[in-house]
Amino acid sequence: MITVEKMLKIVEWTGLAVITLIFVFPFIWMMITALKSLPETVVFPPEWIPETWMWSNFKVAWSSGPFLRYFFNSLFVAVAILVLQILTMVPAAYAFSRYQFPGRGFLFGLTMAALMIPPQITFLPVFLQMSEWGFINSYIPLILPYAASAFGIFLLRQSFMQVPEELIEAARLDEASEWRIMWRIMVPMARPVLVTFGLFSFIYHWNDYFWPLVMTNSDAFRTLPIGIAMLKDAEGGIAWNIVMAGNMILVIPILIVFFVAQRQIIRAFVYSGVK
Amino acid sequence: MSLNTLRPYLMVAPSLIIFLLFFIYPIFYMIYLSFTSWNLISPDKTFVGVANYVELFQSQDFRQVFFNTVIYTVLTVFLSLTVALLLALWLNKSSAIYGIVQGAIFSPYIISLVSVSLLWMWMMDPQYGLLNWVLNLFHLPPSPWLTHTDTALLSLVVVGVWKIVGYNALVFIAGLQSIPKDLYEAAALDEASQWATFARITLPMLSPTLFFLLVVNTIASFQVFDTVQIMTQGGPVNSTNMLVYYIYEYGFDFFKIGYASAAGVVLLVIVGVMTVFHFRFMAKRVHYR
Amino acid sequence: MAAIELKDVSKRFGNQTVIRNLNLWVEDGSFTVLVGPSGCGKSTTLRMIAGLEQVSDGEIRMNGDPINHLPPGKRDVAMVFQNYALYPTMTVRENIEFGLKNKKVPKKERQQLIEEITAVVGLEAYLDRKPSTLSGGQRQRVALARAMVKKPKVFLMDEPLSNLDAKLRAQMRTELIELHKKLGTTFIYVTHDQVEAMSMGDKIVIMNEGEIQQATEPMEIYQQPANLFTALFIGTPPMNIIEKDKIPQLHSHNKDIVYVGFRPEKVVLSNEPLEGGLTLPAEIVNREILGHETIYQMEMSGIPFKVKHYDHPLEEGMRLFAYIAYKNLYFFDREGRRMEVEENKADLQTVAGGVRVCP
Numbered sequence: 057m058i059t060v061e062k063m064l065k066i067v068e069w070t071g072l073a074v075i076t077l078i079f080v081f082p083f084i085w086m087m088i089t090a091l092k093s094l095p096e097t098v099v100f101p102p103e104w105i106p107e108t109w110m111w112s113n114f115k116v117a118w119s120s121g122p123f124l125r126y127f128f129n130s131l132f133v134a135v136a137i138l139v140l141q142i143l144t145m146v147p148a149a150y151a152f153s154r155y156q157f158p159g160r161g162f163l164f165g166l167t168m169a170a171l172m173i174p175p176q177i178t179f180l181p182v183f184l185q186m187s188e189w190g191f192i193n194s195y196i197p198l199i200l201p202y203a204a205s206a207f208g209i210f211l212l213r214q215s216f217m218q219v220p221e222e223l224i225e226a227a228r229l230d231e232a233s234e235w236r237i238m239w240r241i242m243v244p245m246a247r248p249v250l251v252t253f254g255l256f257s258f259i260y261h262w263n264d265y266f267w268p269l270v271m272t273n274s275d276a277f278r279t280l281p282i283g284i285a286m287l288k289d290a291e292g293g294i295a296w297n298i299v300m301a302g303n304m305i306l307v308i309p310i311l312i313v314f315f316v317a318q319r320q321i322i323r324a325f326v327y328s329g330v331k
Numbered sequence: 332m333s334l335n336t337l338r339p340y341l342m343v344a345p346s347l348i349i350f351l352l353f354f355i356y357p358i359f360y361m362i363y364l365s366f367t368s369w370n371l372i373s374p375d376k377t378f379v380g381v382a383n384y385v386e387l388f389q390s391q392d393f394r395q396v397f398f399n400t401v402i403y404t405v406l407t408v409f410l411s412l413t414v415a416l417l418l419a420l421w422l423n424k425s426s427a428i429y430g431i432v433q434g435a436i437f438s439p440y441i442i443s444l445v446s447v448s449l450l451w452m453w454m455m456d457p458q459y460g461l462l463n464w465v466l467n468l469f470h471l472p473p474s475p476w477l478t479h480t481d482t483a484l485l486s487l488v489v490v491g492v493w494k495i496v497g498y499n500a501l502v503f504i505a506g507l508q509s510i511p512k513d514l515y516e517a518a519a520l521d522e523a524s525q526w527a528t529f530a531r532i533t534l535p536m537l538s539p540t541l542f543f544l545l546v547v548n549t550i551a552s553f554q555v556f557d558t559v560q561i562m563t564q565g566g567p568v569n570s571t572n573m574l575v576y577y578i579y580e581y582g583f584d585f586f587k588i589g590y591a592s593a594a595g596v597v598l599l600v601i602v603g604v605m606t607v608f609h610f611r612f613m614a615k616r617v618h619y620r
Numbered sequence: 621m622a623a624i625e626l627k628d629v630s631k632r633f634g635n636q637t638v639i640r641n642l643n644l645w646v647e648d649g650s651f652t653v654l655v656g657p658s659g660c661g662k663s664t665t666l667r668m669i670a671g672l673e674q675v676s677d678g679e680i681r682m683n684g685d686p687i688n689h690l691p692p693g694k695r696d697v698a699m700v701f702q703n704y705a706l707y708p709t710m711t712v713r714e715n716i717e718f719g720l721k722n723k724k725v726p727k728k729e730r731q732q733l734i735e736e737i738t739a740v741v742g743l744e745a746y747l748d749r750k751p752s753t754l755s756g757g758q759r760q761r762v763a764l765a766r767a768m769v770k771k772p773k774v775f776l777m778d779e780p781l782s783n784l785d786a787k788l789r790a791q792m793r794t795e796l797i798e799l800h801k802k803l804g805t806t807f808i809y810v811t812h813d814q815v816e817a818m819s820m821g822d823k824i825v826i827m828n829e830g831e832i833q834q835a836t837e838p839m840e841i842y843q844q845p846a847n848l849f850t851a852l853f854i855g856t857p858p859m860n861i862i863e864k865d866k867i868p869q870l871h872s873h874n875k876d877i878v879y880v881g882f883r884p885e886k887v888v889l890s891n892e893p894l895e896g897g898l899t900l901p902a903e904i905v906n907r908e909i910l911g912h913e914t915i916y917q918m919e920m921s922g923i924p925f926k927v928k929h930y931d932h933p934l935e936e937g938m939r940l941f942a943y944i945a946y947k948n949l950y951f952f953d954r955e956g957r958r959m960e961v962e963e964n965k966a967d968l969q970t971v972a973g974g975v976r977v978c979p
């Protein structure tokens with residue numbers, strides 16, 4: 057007997073499957089394409105399974121440009137930004153949450169203003185400034201503007217404000233310097249927030265295309281997203297199998313991180329956005 | 332001055348120097364540049380008053396670009412919020428399977444826009460693309476997607492929605508979960524219908540979340556760039572050219588710095604107004620609590 | 621070891637004066653208890669000694685040297701907080717060690733000190749646990765160990781027992797007293813609990829509204845309250861205070877006497893008037909039987925007062941004579957200051973707290 061309830065259940069499960077497919081299948085399609093031979097990409101209707109699995113596509117993609125360099129640049133820039141951000145935001149958040157000083161409100165207002173100004177607005181003047189200083193073609197324009205994070209300061213300040221004052225007083229009585237209080241008392245207590253922020257910052261800068269595109273014009277400093285996007289500009293039309301193979305190189309690290317730390321990542325993006 | 336008085340300033344200084352140098356000052360520099368004519372090569376910038384703005388507002392191209400941006404924003408925001416809300420209401424359940432689906436719809440959000448653009452470009456290939464195969468499956472005529480002025484902008488909207496809808500849905504779910512359960516219990520005791528419960532409890536309680544997403548999505552959509560640059564380069568015939576790409580083109584391809592800056596100031600004003608809106612609302616919300 | 625002296629210390633928050641011209645001498649090696657109602661400035665005083673709060677006026681001295689300008693870490697004091705203020709991300713060992721590390725004590729010495737101290741407070745088994753996994757009493761001990769390990773000259777404690785349940789509190793009270801004996805260091809202890817104050821302190825400082833009301837030994841506070849405030853603050857139930865004019869039985873020529881006081885436990889109930897003291901005819905309106913003692917609510921022509929007795933309970937509604945020996949009467953002037961009135965201290969043999977009722 058098929059009851060109405062069972063029917064509804066079936067409909068719902070089918071729906072869930074379709075939804076999942078819409079969001080996941082493109083990635084599967086990317087992998088399938090990445091393993092096809094070039095002729096297999098230009099048939100219609102498309103082939104589902106490649107005849108021979110062209111693992112060599114990855115090699116072709118990787119050697120079609122200085123991809124090791126791109127990969128290193130991406131990693132270096134994202135890590136350098138994160139390290140600098142943490143070094144600058146911890147003292148700033150500590151001062152904003154724990155000190156009374158003239159101008160505090162104004163300076164925090166400036167921080168919030170920086171939070172609201174997107175790079176899509178400032179890229180032209182910042183580029184001009186950087187080239188005036190002769191910094192184009194170095195890591196500086198990629199890293200320095202992001203060396204401090206208004207968003208991070210905001211998040212961390214909230215978290216620091218939760219730390220009971222008594223704890224800081226106890227540390228002062230223990231002869232701890234302000235520096236030590238920051239790094240040994242406050243930072244460990246704000247660990248979840250720092251992990252959240254770290255994931256957010258790393259993923260954002262690993263993925264970022266706009267800023268490196270604008271700020272670089274030599275292969276030496278280009279990052280992976282730029283390199284991958286340039287794959288499609290190959291002479292003699294787009295070889296989609298190669299482009300998708302390159303694409304995998306960009307996506308796989310993030311997908312792995314996402315599988316490992318799905319909860320934290322979702323929290324990093326969703327809940328920190330809401331608060 | 333003693334170290335104690337200086338200390339907080341020293342603590343905030345590194346961050347604030349960065350903000351001033353790379354966020355605050357560039358804004359003023361851009362406003363200044365928008366009143367000059369400069370081609371990057373010549374050593375001096377000539378002051379031209381509001382000439383750039385006049386040129387901007389008289390330009391047919393700019394008008395179209397602006398229009399494209401608005402259409403793109405309205406469609407992307409409307410579609411992604413509506414679909415996200417429906418998904419959220421559907422998927423806001425605790426069993427594991429819903430968790431998996433939530434993870435799946437969220438995954439595009441953390442993938443680089445470069446990957447997303449390339450992937451969709453490939454799927455939207457008019458000859459060999461997967462999407463036309465799907466249309467074929469349902470006996471629909473194939474679409475030219477990115478290659479035709481009628482469909483190119485809509486194609487970008489599809490990509491934009493696909494990328495962000497999962498994020499929106501998860502924020503909605505977070506909002507739904509923060510609604511106190513006893514409200515629903517009270518409604519159930521009052522024998523309120525499902526629709527009444529949704530219209531009188533869920534939607535009003537969700538309105539701060541909705542507003543937050545509305546603002547964030549609108550600001551983000553207004554600055555769309557990556558998909559345009561990778562998938563269409565503004566074409567065909569300017570049908571997908573939008574503000575940030577326009578500024579980029581004039582700055583980096585045509586070297587009309589003053590003109591590009593004037594367009595930048597327009598974008599600044601729009602984003603500024605929306606941000607002020609946002610803060611007004613946030614301040615009000617604090618009152619309500 | 622150190623003596624602490626506060627000279628004309630004042631503290632203002634904004635334009636609100638919280639402490640006014642406070643003068644206090646804390647003897648070297650004493651167990652001094654600051655006690656008083658909530659908001660009277662006990663914590664503020666303690667925090668000024670610790671250096672967590674700056675004085676607005678006056679001077680704080682340790683062994684004669686001013687320490688106003690020293691930051692908290694350099695004053696050689698340790699503090700135990702009400703909520704313990706243990707570092708939640710550090711283990712018990714790291715909590716205790718933190719101050720030593722900041723002082724750059726060599727590792728070997730640190731280990732030795734920690735062993736020594738944890739043996740004293742009985743925490744050996746918990747050294748590698750986080751504070752969140754410990755019970756209230758154990759956390760209290762960690763807080764003590766953290767304070768002790770620095771071998772400070774003065775221990776400051778701000779209501780350290782108030783988060784413990786009654787039984788544990790009594791136990792810790794005894795332990796603290798013993799600890800003080802063992803260490804011989806100066807303890808300054810804040811509480812708003814008079815029982816704690818009386819049982820622990822060898823000197824009690826009663827404060828009210830930022831001023832010291834009386835500072836002396838516990839028994840003296842009980843026997844010789846300086847004013848109405850201290851008289852009412854120490855003792856349960858508090859001293860009975862009656863306006864002199866309402867007691868016609870009391871003959872005195874001293875015009876300055878405005879209030880008369882006597883402690884509930886110093887009243888003798890009898891069914892006939894007695895000589896040599898004040899005798900008040902009264903009725904038992906209500907009684908509260910607590911097992912080992914009984915508290916009676918009495919009334920004498922509309923004036924209520926309380927009596928505490930340790931004998932078997934008497935019935936409500938009984939009409940009796942309440943007798944208070946003259947030496948147990950206290951006299952206060954209009955401002956509430958206690959007056960020494962020698963003529964009334966006629967020596968009379970009565971059994972305090974006894975009952976002379978013939979059934």
Ligand SMILES: Nc1ncnc2c1ncn2[C@@H]1O[C@H](COP(=O)(O)OP(=O)(O)OP(=O)(O)O)[C@@H](O)[C@H]1O
Pocket residue numbers: 633638656657658659660661662663664665812
């Ligand atoms: N940082 C501060 N700013 C303003 N007023 C304060 C501050 N700290 C304390 N006060 C005020 O000073 C007065 C004394 O406070 P204090 O904490 O010393 O009282 P206390 O005797 O310890 O009371 P309790 O028994 O409740 O702990 C109170 O009126 C309090 O409101």
Ligand SMILES: [Mg+2]
Pocket residue numbers: 662663664778
């Ligand atoms: Mg207090």
